[in-house]
Structures are given as structure tokens and as C-alpha cells.
Amino acid sequence: MTSKLAVVGAGAAGAAAAYVLRDTPVDVTVFEKSRGVCGRAATRRKDECTYEYGANYLKADDDRVTELVTQTLPTEGLVDIDDPVYAFERDGDIGEGRDGDEHKWTYEAGITQLAKRLFAETDATVHNGVRVETLDREADGWRVHAADGTDHGRYDGLLLTPPAPQTADLLGEAAWDHDDCRDLRQTVASVPYRTVVSGMLHYPFELDVPWYAAVNTDKAHDIGWLAREECKAGHVPDGESLLLVQMNEGWSVANYDAHPDRLLSEIAQRTAHLLDDDRLTEPDWTDHQHWRYAQPEETVDRGALAHAADHDLYFAGDWVAEEPRLHAAVRNGLEVGQTVAEQL
Structure with a gap:
């Protein structure tokens, strides 16, 4: 007998869950509010450049995930970033970091290939541009309603994968009058998130530095992360530089509503100062992204979520995992x- 599962969110966790369910009697339907997949592991293209402006790469920090990416899924265009990650503190002095020789994977076509390749192995139906707004708990399952009022039908199970604050909002709007709903919402809503403003700065020359990225380890600098997309094969034409600059929480919150021109000018000024290179104050093109819920500062108490399965409700994502990484x-x-395969 086939069961029906609704997945809210087509990010990495939702795609991975759909992948596991590909050979089971579970019919998966995914609802994604954006036009693409892979969530905050996001890719854009401009002027012959491909760049990640959220999660930058996939670390080789889990044997099962490593085997999936390097052996099971198609590996065409898989990129291993060879250059290291350096570190700096408040004083801005950039020195060698601690990542050693660990692998850092992305794809020539961008990190969104991760979710695209996972979904390609499944028969899951992915609906893009659908913002789920209301969830109705019924006697025999869940009913999904979109923000435009569309009823997307009944499902035997429901998997929620958006960032914790958005998941808490969905639970708050759910037509489910049960103590467990209130308890779950409070548990999910308690996960704190970091807000990040990202700036992309392009230059018609290449920087001469020995690192792929530099990370601020004490969170006391305005810049939290600075990465060179030209270190990823196939991302940036030879002789050019494209910097991804992710600002720390304090600066991002204070400048979140600033005009983009001022925002990017300030980011370029701080980048030039950090790298002691005045040329960087004048990029020839820019881009930016605001992440209200960029990364969880903590992960949820998974034990407090366990009883949700009694109601055919499941949660997944970096805020549910042991650490907030891709x-x-x-x-x-x-x-x-x-778990869904075993219980649904």
C-alpha cells in the first residue's frame, strides 16, 4: 500500500529524505516557495561567473554523505577546492587556519547541483513557487494549503524542513488543536538564528593570496567570512576575482535595511581594509543577498521532537542535525x- 508524504522545503535535507524514499512505497510531494532547490545552499550566475552566496561547499565530515556525493551520485563536474581556509580575529591579521587537507566539495555548475542530483534519482514531485501557509491536521493525515488559497490535498505524513523560525510559524498557523502542537512550536521557536548579509564583489584582476577563504574566529570583526569563488573550477574566468563577503551578525542586523548601494560600498570598504588593497573599494559589479535566517546558532533538542512522529509529523534540516552545516x-x-520509511 502506497503512503503519501508532503515535504515542505526543497533544501538539502528535504532532497536527501526524498532520495532515501525513492525505492519505498512512499509517494513524495515537495513544496518549495522559491524557483529553485537546495535552499540556503544557493547558486547564481552573472557575466560568465557562477557563485555560491549561502553555503559555500560540502565538507567531507561524514562517511555516508561522502560516499553519496563521490561514489553514488553522478560525479561529473564535482569540484574539490584545494586551497585552504585561513582565519583572522578582530585585529584583521589573516593567518593559517585549522582545516588542514579536508575536502571541500561543490560543483562546476554550483552547489545547487547537490539537491538537483538527489531529486533526479527519485520520482518525487517538486512544486516550485508554492508557499505553504496552512497545515490542517485531520483524523487520517495532513492537508496542505498554499498562501494563494490552493488546497494541495491530503497526505499520510508531513516533513517540515524550513529554518526553525519558519517551521514554528507553520505550526502556529496549523489547524491542530492539540497540546503537542503548542509544545512542538515552542521547542522549534527556541532555536536561535544568525542573520547574515552577503555581498558579492567582482574585479577584473585576480588576487595573489594563498587561501580560498578566511573566517573570523572570534566574531568580533564586521566581516565574518571572505571567500574567493575563483578557487572553484569552472566558476570564474581566468584572471578575474569574485569575492563572497558574509558580514557578521551585529553588522548584518544594524545594516539589514540599508540601501543596497550603501550596503555594498561599506562591504567593499571593509574588504579592502581587511586585505590592505585599495583596489577592492571599486568592484566592477556587485550582487547581494540578505539571509534573515542564515544559520542556527544551536540545534534543537531532538528528544523533544521525537513524539511528533506519533502524529505523522517529522522535521529535518541543519537545525535538527547535530551541527548546523550542509x-x-x-x-x-x-x-x-x-525513519519515515519505517514508520509511515
């Missing part, structure tokens, strides 16, 4: 997919 979100999606 590889952990994939692993968590695989684990939750297996």
Missing part, C-alpha cells in the same frame, strides 16, 4: 527519510 543537513535528511 553535510549535517544532508545526513539528517537521510536519517529522517529512513
Whole structure:
């Protein structure tokens, strides 16, 4: 007998769960509010450049995920970033970091290939441009309603993968009058998130530095992360530089509503100062992204979510995993997919 599962969110965790369920009697339907997939592991293209402006790469920090990416899924265009990640503190002095020789994977076509390749192995139906707004708990399952009023039908199970604050909002709007709903909402809503403003700065020359990225380890600098997309094969034409600059929480919150021109000018000024290179104050093109819920500062108490399965309700994502990283979100999606297969 076939069961029906609704998945809210087509990010890495949702894609991984759908992948696990590909050979089971579970019919998966995914609802994604954006036009693409892979959530905050996001890719854009401009002027012959491909760049990640959310999660930058997938770490080789989990054997199951590593085997999935390097052996099971198609590996065409898989990129291993060779250059290291350096570190700096408040004083801005950039020195060698601690990542050693660990692998850092992305794809020539961009990190969104991760979710695209996972979904391609499944028969899951993915509805893009659908913002789920209301969830009705019925006697025999869940009913999904979109923001435009469309009733997308009944499902035997429901998997929620958006960032914790958005998941809490969905639970708050759910037509489910049960103490467990209130308890779950409070548990999910308690996960704190970091807000990040990202700026992309392009230059018609290449920087001469020995690192792929530099991370601020004490969170006391305005810049939290600075990465060179030209270190990823196939991302940036030879002789050019494209910097991804992700600002720390304090600066991002204070400048979140600033005009983009001022925002990017300030980011370029701070980048030039950090790298001691005045040329960087004048990029020849720019881009930006605001992430209200960029990364969870903590992960949820998974034990407090366990009883949700009694109501055919499941959760997955970096806020549910043991650590807030892309590889952990994939692993968590695989684990939750297996749980759904066993219980639904």
C-alpha cells in the first residue's frame, strides 16, 4: 500500500529524505516557495561567473554523505577546492587556519547541483513557487494549503524542513488543536538564528593570496567570512576575482535595511581594509543577498521532537542535525527519510 508524504522545503535535507524514499512505497510531494532547490545552499550566475552566496561547499565530515556525493551520485563536474581556509580575529591579521587537507566539495555548475542530483534519482514531485501557509491536521493525515488559497490535498505524513523560525510559524498557523502542537512550536521557536548579509564583489584582476577563504574566529570583526569563488573550477574566468563577503551578525542586523548601494560600498570598504588593497573599494559589479535566517546558532533538542512522529509529523534540516552545516543537513535528511520509511 502506497503512503503519501508532503515535504515542505526543497533544501538539502528535504532532497536527501526524498532520495532515501525513492525505492519505498512512499509517494513524495515537495513544496518549495522559491524557483529553485537546495535552499540556503544557493547558486547564481552573472557575466560568465557562477557563485555560491549561502553555503559555500560540502565538507567531507561524514562517511555516508561522502560516499553519496563521490561514489553514488553522478560525479561529473564535482569540484574539490584545494586551497585552504585561513582565519583572522578582530585585529584583521589573516593567518593559517585549522582545516588542514579536508575536502571541500561543490560543483562546476554550483552547489545547487547537490539537491538537483538527489531529486533526479527519485520520482518525487517538486512544486516550485508554492508557499505553504496552512497545515490542517485531520483524523487520517495532513492537508496542505498554499498562501494563494490552493488546497494541495491530503497526505499520510508531513516533513517540515524550513529554518526553525519558519517551521514554528507553520505550526502556529496549523489547524491542530492539540497540546503537542503548542509544545512542538515552542521547542522549534527556541532555536536561535544568525542573520547574515552577503555581498558579492567582482574585479577584473585576480588576487595573489594563498587561501580560498578566511573566517573570523572570534566574531568580533564586521566581516565574518571572505571567500574567493575563483578557487572553484569552472566558476570564474581566468584572471578575474569574485569575492563572497558574509558580514557578521551585529553588522548584518544594524545594516539589514540599508540601501543596497550603501550596503555594498561599506562591504567593499571593509574588504579592502581587511586585505590592505585599495583596489577592492571599486568592484566592477556587485550582487547581494540578505539571509534573515542564515544559520542556527544551536540545534534543537531532538528528544523533544521525537513524539511528533506519533502524529505523522517529522522535521529535518541543519537545525535538527547535530551541527548546523550542509553535510549535517544532508545526513539528517537521510536519517529522517529512513525513519519515515519505517514508520509511515
